[in-house]
Amino acid sequence: MAKIGIAVFPGSNCDRDVHHVLNKVLGVQADFIWHTKDHITGYEAMIIPGGFAFGDRLRAGIIAAYSPIMQEVKRMAKDGLPILGICNGFQILVESGLLPGALMMNDSLRFVCRWTEVEVKNNKTPFTSKFAPRQRFAIPVAHGEGRYVADNKILKELKKKNQIVLQYSNDDPNGSSDLIAAICSEEGNVMGMMPHPERASESVLAAEGAKNEAITIFRSLVSNLKPKAIA
């Protein structure tokens, strides 16, 4: 059976939440992989969860980008395996050069934790394939540095190559360029998103009036895993 790896850095704090959704809600095998691991085999996808890796010191995600595990994540990305970075995981993917742009302090200059709504702009990625085109769904954010920023050239490229995957609908929590909530790599197999799908995957946790449609992120991922033959 296909397995998903969850990268754990000192200071990751949504690792257990992602594991809960994959394992307890979807019944998928998922393992925690400590950041010092420099050789990873047997995993068909990697998730880099949210949190404060290395306490966000220097700059969110920058120290984690140099952890041994990230060399392996880069290799897996090159091999075409799905890599999903959530919140701090998105920051780490950007800092390690797997995704373009930067994540800056929210325009409110405050941490913001609340539910918002996003729209699917690209449903051809391994993380969004089970969404309808332009589907809107509710999902919470929780970040201090979630404002996606990139220069015009990058933004143009992102649009041209259909790399903007999710956009905040009308309720932008942080002032991101082009309302960007998630982007993917050119090939589509690496995605970073600021909102937390793991917090919106069960109906009991959904905010008043919202549903747990964000679980479709994980359902899409699971349906796109290619189980390798066991050697």
Add this chain to the structure above:
Amino acid sequence: MGVLTKQELDYLEENLRRKANEIEQDIVGAEWSEHCSYKSSKKYLRLLPTKASSVVVGSGYDAGVLDVGDGYVLTVHIESHNHPSAVEPFGGAATGVGGVIRDIMSMGTRPIAVLDALRFAPITGKRKAVAKSKWLFKNVVKGIADYGNCIGIPTVGGEIEFDPSFEDYCLVDVASIGFGRKEDIVANQADVGDVVLLAGGSTGRDGIHGASFASKALEAENRSAIQIPDPFLEKLLLEATMEAVKQGCIKGIKDLGGGGLSCCLSETSDNLGKGFDVELTRVHARESDMTPNELMISESQERMLYVADKARLPALQSILDKYEIKHSVLGVVCEHQDLVVRHDGKVVAEMPSHLIAHAPPADRAIKRPSYLNKLRSVKQPKTPTNLGKVLLSLLSNPTIASKRWIYQQYDHEVGVRTVVKPGMGDAAVMRLDNRKFVAIKLDGNSKHCYLDPYLGTLGCLSEGCRNVICTGAEPVGMVDHLQFASPEDPEIYWTFTQAINAIVDYCKFMDLPVVGGKVSFYNETAKGPIKPSPVIGTLGLVQSASHITRPALSSGYSIFVVGQTVPEMGGSEYYEYIHNVIGGPVPNVDLRVDRQNGNVVQNLIKTGLATCVHDCSKGGLAVALAEMAIAGSTGFKVDLDSVPNSCMRTDDLLFSESHSRYIVGTKEPEKVCKVLSSAGVTFAKIGRAASTIEFAKGKKKLIKLTLKQLQTSFYSLGKVMQ
């Protein structure tokens, strides 16, 4: 600086049968500070009912432990960090969060939620103190947010009150609950030859004399007594501790808090009933020239003490190494019952641990304050002509207004347990692993407690129970945090004893155990004492997801009120915030009625008849209904003539804060009517959901407002803080 009184030093030396050296005096001085020793309060704390079949470990340890069935336990603790926060609000509040989280870890459980109860001087109006209050408020919130968010424990609820008695000061109370398996609770038993290991942050010169600082009135800013927060290190300590607990590497554990190593070593040694022999040069210090005194009383943060047997020590060390946490073996557990402290091999202090850990009780005089009689009756304010405007004004009162500006800065969802989120219910409701849920809320009311500390405290307890009941829970335990000015003032001390009496009376009557608590004295500045401010934390258990209830009103609902409205206006937000009138009778709590009303509402929720429920507290009936309307984006039409009451005035009826009242919305009014009648409680159907907000008295329309008007007032805190 000598921190022991002459009598205390005499008592110490009498027991030692010799002179105490300077280091010994510092060690004992830290432990015998009011903050650590409870020397003024112990006598009364013993009166609290702490036992129940569900209580695994009662108060007295780092945290109380409650059995929630299926092999799971909840741990709960509450702490304050008032003095440090008043000087350095960001660091003071942050380290307050750190301290209470370590208490939960120390039981072997994982913290799953943090709550905070905050008190400041007003942040609106023309007073000069407004700018400072706003600065304190803003930075306290940021301190709590930064620490909780980084460590990944959700801050899920709390309460906040603004009152002029907190000018130049603030109260920052932080509670945490933990969750775990019963078998993982650290047994805290040790054998001779076991090792004592210190892990975490290096010991520096921050927080020197912190406990003593907190045991005196805040006169001068003592910045060296303030600790520096490092949530990242605490997160590493948390994960390492959880891993070590799972692997069975820990026989005893205690966090380092007030009084540093002095308190931690003496209390742990005393609890274990075994002696310690420790070497101070092994402490990993931040500076090389620290004296033994400084090492013993430093309150540097993010430090834990572990006791492990020699065979399991390498396993524990390798876990700490994995997380790159510094650690050092300080010494060993001994046959004797002393705390032996060495520096470079030379014994620098040697005293019985029991003696250090048990300060001689301080006998405090008691006198009923003279101000109470004066404030019992006041001239009633004139009834305002526009009561709608009063309601809007109360909704924008920062004590009542939506706390969205605060809780959106807190990560309140990490951990995927937060079911009823901040602002969405009367208490936070967290998912447990056994299909049950825990409801938790903090409540305080300094205004009521000032005018009548007994009834005021009783009211906080009643409100706490109402809050968890409204979410669909049954109250299962309380924690208390008793905050007063100097216990050496007989009038202040009297108010403390009144609060204790109220907790004893309420909890005994309701059969609720007090599972933890804390006392904080000397909360005063040059401007004077704070108002008596007990804060009560209430825990409730929700047996099934279908019982979870919120206050949101919806169209088609009929609205009932349970309980009697009485003109008990003393200390109400209406008197104090609107009219600036301080005095009058505070709300009474009839224990029998309180229990009856609570039981019948629980029954309505469990049978699915009540679809939305909200308690009446600050701001009274009018504010409670307005909050339900805002929560559900639905208006209402209420006839005040049908509300059971003994008020002569309409404003009293609208804004009285009488206890034991609930508002219930239902789709089945006949059935609700039947249940309430047969329970024999005071109740009435008072109105129904509508598109706008309307209070009438018979045919006379009194208040007519739009939902939009309510929302604008209620969500105004963000603007105030801009």
